[in-house]
Amino acid sequence: MxxxxxxxxxxxxxxxxxxxxxxxxxxxxxxxxxxxxxxxxxxxxxxxxxxxxxxxxxxxxxxxxxxxxxYPNALSRAAFPTFFLNSTVVSVIVMVGNVVFCTLAGYGLAKFRFPGDRWVLLAILCTLMLPLEVTLVPTFLVVYKFGWLNTYQGIAGPLVIEAFGIFLMRQSILSIPSDYIEAARIDGAGELRILWKIIVPQCRPALAVLAVFAFRDSWDQFLWPLTVISVNEYRTFPLGLVAFGEDYGTPPTEQMSIAVLATIPVFLLFAVLQRWVNRGFGLSGLK
Amino acid sequence: MAGRSTSGEIAAGDAAYARPAARPFWRLHFQRRITLWGIGFVLPTILFFAVFKFGPMVWAIELSFTSYDMVSMPAFVGLDNYRKLLADPVFRESLVNTLVYIAGSTILITVASLGLALAINTRVPGARYCMMAMFLTNLMPIIAVCLVWRFLLHPFGLITQLLQPFGIDRVDWLTSQSTAMPAIIAVTAWRFAPYFMVVFLAGLLAIPKDYYEAAEIDGAGGLLRFRHVTLPLLLPTIFFVVVISALLSARIFLMPYIMTGGGPGNATRVLSMLIYETGFSYMKMGEAAAISVVLFAIMLVFTMLQMRLFMRGERVHG
Structure with missing residues (x-):
């Protein structure tokens, strides 16, 4: 430099x-x-x-x-500890789901040829235009049919795989030479072993970026939990925070305390993964 | 399968060393097994998107031709929902607002993030830390962003305080017709520009240094180099940023919901808010689905652009 x-x-x-x-x-x-x-x-x-x-x-x-x-005043005004717990549970599910499934799909699409693979890629690209805001009503009906209203899986379910993550992982895996994979196969390594021992270690930067963004996206969800959650036990913190703000007479300073508390986990995750995120940043711009 | 087993029999009868261990019929051919693994890796994603993305999309189109309140069965009403929407001034206002918002925030995000990336790319010492600090705005929970900015843009808030020395009197940013939408667009840019700054930085770093050196030898100044080297080579990235930020802005909900509640009047009401209200406050699922289809059509335009870009990129990559 x-x-x-x-x-x-x-x-x-x-x-x-x-x-x-x-x-x-x-x-x-x-x-x-x-x-x-x-x-x-x-x-x-x-x-x-x-x-x-x-x-x-x-x-x-x-x-x-x-x-x-x-801070303690704000936390005690509504069930914020519960709300934060709910947000954490949902966001961790979404983060793990994205990391696992986007890696699998990204690997499958980057290094395997099968009939219709191009179409799958295009279909995944198409889901970019189908965010929850657009499919809100029918997705709600799907979750309703599953009996998932007012559950964790109801909030996390539709978010567990995102097209962004798949493209990020695919792009990252494309840059790994196929020779490594071939060599491992000749040595008799199983496909899952190849994925775990060869692909994953080389994708750490992309995985870190994916983890941060998946966690943040889920942590940020508002409209979707608002739609599927109607009981306090499963409300996530943004819902609680908005209800708190509408409550006449709650000091705005306490709202800011909750906002600070809500910001800390995302910043922390970023700080923990920062070593890899920095290298992974370059990738997020590719596709 | 049958063909292969015959060849196996021939091989077995022919010579033992040609095929040392006869492959049991359930063991697939090596190459086919790899293909199956590939399909297996992608399958969960395909199923997931079928259930949570494409299924709902088809269902939304279907619902948009019906009247449905979740209590009685959906009743087919033809194009009634769309006709109703076209006649509804609130819908038309929201549609215009959504388009204005998409255009405004896309332009502002692209220009701002490119500017920031160029500033970081000067490689002054500490630029990296500045980049990280700015990126924090992209990590802050969006609900916190909305609440903080609602206070900052309050007539007695920080923005008014900062503008006072410049002789600008207090402005009711979020409660006056003319400033509410620009204010929300500005906050959107504040939130998202640092993310796209990183995208642009990646694009800038990919430009070979020789190009700049060659331009410098030819006597091109900074502005000329930007115009004739940076800009053309950055064009794919610019295109990508424009499309993605347009898709991002098309789905905006929380910012107007929290900061203005769609007001004043309907000045900041956008389609996603209308979908939620129509579907879940008034339980008019069919009509909400029709609005979804309109929003979907808007996003389709940008996705087509994105797809063209993507295919071109694939061809280059080989």
Whole structure:
């Protein structure tokens, strides 16, 4: 990355300037970054503010008075621990489902030839235009027929495989030389063993990206749980948070506390998988 | 199968060394077994999409010709639902809003994410960390995004505070007809631009450096190099970003639902909100299905574009 050479000579004035000039480019970038993360900072600082500070025409970026009790207060106002648990269960199911099935399908479509494989690929591409928002009514009826209303499988079911993941995995597996697979076959390795020992280790970046996005997408679901869940035991946190906001008289600062708590798991997952995600980023742009 | 077993018999009778162990009839041919494994890997996905994507799509089209309230059986009504929709001013408004929203956010997302990617691609030290920080906006739960921005865009919120020094008085961003939709589009860009920035970065990194060096030797300045090297080579990526962000925006629900509730009036009501309300508040499943079909038709256009792009990419890859 650093193609710029060290300043020539014994650091003349010009050399010094050249040396530091490259840092100068950081200034506009830093301004942009701050502009982008300002709302996140605002959310965090507001979650510690006193309730009445919200709409005064100044923003204390560092609260004059800290109110960490916003957090326990908010959590106790509605069944948020349950809501978070529900969201976690559903998102983990969706994440694992996507990682497993998208890897299988991606592998099958990248390295195997079978009659109609092109059509399968196109059909999967077509599902991009069939998100739950479009097929809301009939998908609801399908889940209803299965008797899955007000269950975890009802929320997670339709999300367990996403076309995005399949294309991501296929793209990633395409770049693995087929010779490796052939060699393993000649050595007598079973197909599942090849998948586990050769394909999966080479796809870690893509798998990490897939895990983060699948978790986030499921964590974000609102319309679908709103449609299939009507009892408190199975509500996910976004439903709880909206009901909480509509509840007149709940301080917005406490809403922000819940929002912060909801943000933490996604950021954490990102941080944990970040080592691989960074390398996998390049892939997400391909298809 | 039969043909193969005869050849097996011949081989067995011919010489023992030609086929050391006679293959039992249930053992498939090596190549065929691999093909079956391939099908097996893809099969769960095919079944899943049949049940949860294509089945519902067909069902939606079917339902759109019926009147159904989940209590009595669906009754065939022909094109009545569509006729009703066309006559409904709220539907027409929502359709226009959806199209405006798709156009606005797609353009803004594409321009903003390309700009961000170019800024990151200058490779100033620390650019990587800036990229990661910006990407956080894409990971924040969308419900949190909506709630935070609803407060920020409040007439006494942070945006008003930040604009005050520039002599801009308080604006009722989310509650006035002219600004509600642009405000939601801006928030959408804030949310999604960092994701597409990463996509663009991947595209930028794929451009060989020699091209820039050659252009530099020819005396092309920064702007000229962007116009004649970066832009043409980035065209497939731009196309991809446009299509995907259009598909993303077509399904928008939560942002208008939380930030404006579809208001003021119907200024930010979009089709997905209408589907939910018609289907689940008024229990008019048939009519909701008809709206779904309209939304589906919009997305079909972009998917066709995406498919063309995809096929071209496949041909290049071989």
């Amino acid at each position: 650093t193609v710029l050479a060290e300043p020539p000579g014994g650091r003349t004035l010009r050399g010094h300037f050249n040396h530091y000039r490259r840092w100068l480019g950081l200034v506009p970038l830093l301004v942009l970054t701050v502009a982008f993360i300002l709302p996140i900072l605002w959310m965090t600082t507001t979650s510690f503010q006193a309730g009445e500070k919200m709409f005064q025409l100044t923003t204390d970026w560092i609260p004059a008075e800290w109110h960490p009790e916003n």
